[in-house]
Amino acid sequence: MDGEIGLGMVGVGSWGANLLRNFAAQEDARVRWICDVDERMLARRQRTCPGASITTSLDDVLNDPQVNAVVIATPAPEHFSCAWAALEAGKHVFVEKPLTLRACEAERLANAADCRGLKLMVGHLLRHHPVVEYVRRLIDAGELGDIRYAYTQRVNLGIVRSNENAWWSLAPHDISVICYLFDAVPERVSVQGRCFLQPGVEDLAFGMLHFADGRVAHIHVSWLDPYKIRRLTLVGTQKMLAFDDMEAAEKVRLYDKGAHIRQETTSYAEAVQVRSGDVLIPKVDLSEPLQRECRRFIQAIREDGSVLSDGWSGVEVVRILEAGSESLRRGGIAVALEEIAVRRTPQEETPALVGANQE
Ligand SMILES: NC(=O)c1ccc[n+]([C@@H]2O[C@H](COP(=O)([O-])OP(=O)(O)OC[C@H]3O[C@@H](n4cnc5c(N)ncnc54)[C@H](O)[C@@H]3O)[C@@H](O)[C@H]2O)c1
Structure with missing residues (x-):
C-alpha cells in the first residue's frame, strides 16, 4: 500500500494512551481519529495528537474512507463488537488482548479478516x-x-x-x-x-x-x-x-x-x-516491544505481509483462557481444550470473564 496509512484509535484510556503515542510516532501513518466514550479522556488525548479529530462515535471513524486501520484498546467486553464493526467496514484491525471473551467470537473475527483479506493483529505484546x-x-x-x-x-x-x-x-x-x-x-x-x-x-x-x-x-x-x-x-x-x-x-x-x-x-x-x-548473561536487543509491535502492524498493512500475533493466535489464547475459566468454575479440575472448540451455541457458553470461586 502506498501513501500514508490512516488510523482510528478506539479506547484511549491508560493502555490506549501508550498505543496512541507509539502509532502517532510512525512516520508513514497518521492518526486521523481518536474515539472514546469518555469526552474528558478525548480532550486529554487530543493534546498528544493535536492533528486528530475526536469523537465518541465509532461510526465517525468507520465512515471515514481515509481510515485504513483501527486500533482498539477498549475494555475487553467491547473488543468483539468494535473489531467486528471495523472489519465489516473494511478496515484492518489491531485489537488489544484478550481478542474476545469467547473462542467462538474470536474465530468469527479471524475468519472475517481472512475472508476480506484484512489484517487482524492481537496485542500479545510479549x-x-x-x-x-x-x-x-x-x-x-x-x-x-x-x-x-x-x-x-x-x-x-x-x-x-x-x-x-x-x-x-x-x-x-x-x-x-x-x-x-x-x-x-x-x-x-x-x-x-x-x-x-x-x-x-x-x-x-x-x-x-x-x-x-x-x-x-x-x-x-x-x-x-x-x-x-x-x-x-x-x-x-x-x-x-x-x-x-x-x-x-x-x-x-x-x-x-x-x-x-x-x-x-x-x-x-x-x-x-x-x-x-x-x-x-547474554547481550540481548533491548528495543521496546510496544514500538516493535506498532511498527510491525503498520508494516504488515503496507507490505501486505503476514501478521505476527494474528487473529488465529488470538483464538488460541482465548480458547486457553476460556478453558481456564471453566476449570476455575469446576474447582480447578483440568479442562480439555477440545471442550471449548465445540461449545458454540449461546446457551452452552459459560461466563468467560470471571470464575465462580468466592472467598
Ligand atoms: N498489552 C498490554 O500490555 C496491555 C496492558 C494494559 C491493558 N491492556 C488491554 O488494553 C485494553 C484497555 O485497558 P486499559 O487499562 O487501557 O483500560 P481503561 O479502562 O483505562 O481504558 C479503556 C478506555 O476505553 C473507553 N471505552 C470503553 N468502551 C468504549 C467504546 N465502546 N468505544 C470507545 N471507547 C470505549 C473507556 O472510556 C476508556 O477510556 C484492555 O483490553 C486491556 O486488557 C493491554
Missing part, C-alpha cells in the same frame, strides 16, 4: 519482545536441549479490575509466550484462583497448561502481591534459562545446569548426577 524472540532462537538451536517445563510469574499490586479477573487480564501474555516457545498448544488447562476483594472476580490465579507430550507450564498471576515480578523460567534437558523483564539490562540468565540419572550405578546417591556449570 510476542514482539526481542528477548522472547532470542529465547526461541536458543531453543531452536538446541541450546537448552528438550524443554521439560516452564513457569511464569506476573504479579504486582494493582491495577485491580472489576470487569475481568486476573486470569483474563494478566495471563494472555504468558499463554502466548509459552505456546510460542513450546511451539504447541496445551491439551488441557487447570486453574485455581481466589476472589479476595470483589465477589466473583479472582485476584489471584495459579494456572497449569498440560501439553500432550508431557511438558507442563505453570502460570502465576495476581494483582494483589507485594512484589512486581515479570519472570519466565525454562528448564531444559541441557540448560536452564531465566528471563526477568524487570531487569533493566541483564534480562536473561542462561544456566549450564542439569541433572540426569545414570542407569549403570547401584546406589541412589551415585545414580543422580547433578551438573552446575557457568551462568551466562
Whole structure:
C-alpha cells in the first residue's frame, strides 16, 4: 500500500494512551481519529495528537474512507463488537488482548479478516519482545536441549479490575509466550484462583497448561502481591534459562545446569548426577516491544505481509483462557481444550470473564 496509512484509535484510556503515542510516532501513518466514550479522556488525548479529530462515535471513524486501520484498546467486553464493526467496514484491525471473551467470537473475527483479506493483529505484546524472540532462537538451536517445563510469574499490586479477573487480564501474555516457545498448544488447562476483594472476580490465579507430550507450564498471576515480578523460567534437558523483564539490562540468565540419572550405578546417591556449570548473561536487543509491535502492524498493512500475533493466535489464547475459566468454575479440575472448540451455541457458553470461586 502506498501513501500514508490512516488510523482510528478506539479506547484511549491508560493502555490506549501508550498505543496512541507509539502509532502517532510512525512516520508513514497518521492518526486521523481518536474515539472514546469518555469526552474528558478525548480532550486529554487530543493534546498528544493535536492533528486528530475526536469523537465518541465509532461510526465517525468507520465512515471515514481515509481510515485504513483501527486500533482498539477498549475494555475487553467491547473488543468483539468494535473489531467486528471495523472489519465489516473494511478496515484492518489491531485489537488489544484478550481478542474476545469467547473462542467462538474470536474465530468469527479471524475468519472475517481472512475472508476480506484484512489484517487482524492481537496485542500479545510479549510476542514482539526481542528477548522472547532470542529465547526461541536458543531453543531452536538446541541450546537448552528438550524443554521439560516452564513457569511464569506476573504479579504486582494493582491495577485491580472489576470487569475481568486476573486470569483474563494478566495471563494472555504468558499463554502466548509459552505456546510460542513450546511451539504447541496445551491439551488441557487447570486453574485455581481466589476472589479476595470483589465477589466473583479472582485476584489471584495459579494456572497449569498440560501439553500432550508431557511438558507442563505453570502460570502465576495476581494483582494483589507485594512484589512486581515479570519472570519466565525454562528448564531444559541441557540448560536452564531465566528471563526477568524487570531487569533493566541483564534480562536473561542462561544456566549450564542439569541433572540426569545414570542407569549403570547401584546406589541412589551415585545414580543422580547433578551438573552446575557457568551462568551466562547474554547481550540481548533491548528495543521496546510496544514500538516493535506498532511498527510491525503498520508494516504488515503496507507490505501486505503476514501478521505476527494474528487473529488465529488470538483464538488460541482465548480458547486457553476460556478453558481456564471453566476449570476455575469446576474447582480447578483440568479442562480439555477440545471442550471449548465445540461449545458454540449461546446457551452452552459459560461466563468467560470471571470464575465462580468466592472467598
Ligand atoms: N498489552 C498490554 O500490555 C496491555 C496492558 C494494559 C491493558 N491492556 C488491554 O488494553 C485494553 C484497555 O485497558 P486499559 O487499562 O487501557 O483500560 P481503561 O479502562 O483505562 O481504558 C479503556 C478506555 O476505553 C473507553 N471505552 C470503553 N468502551 C468504549 C467504546 N465502546 N468505544 C470507545 N471507547 C470505549 C473507556 O472510556 C476508556 O477510556 C484492555 O483490553 C486491556 O486488557 C493491554
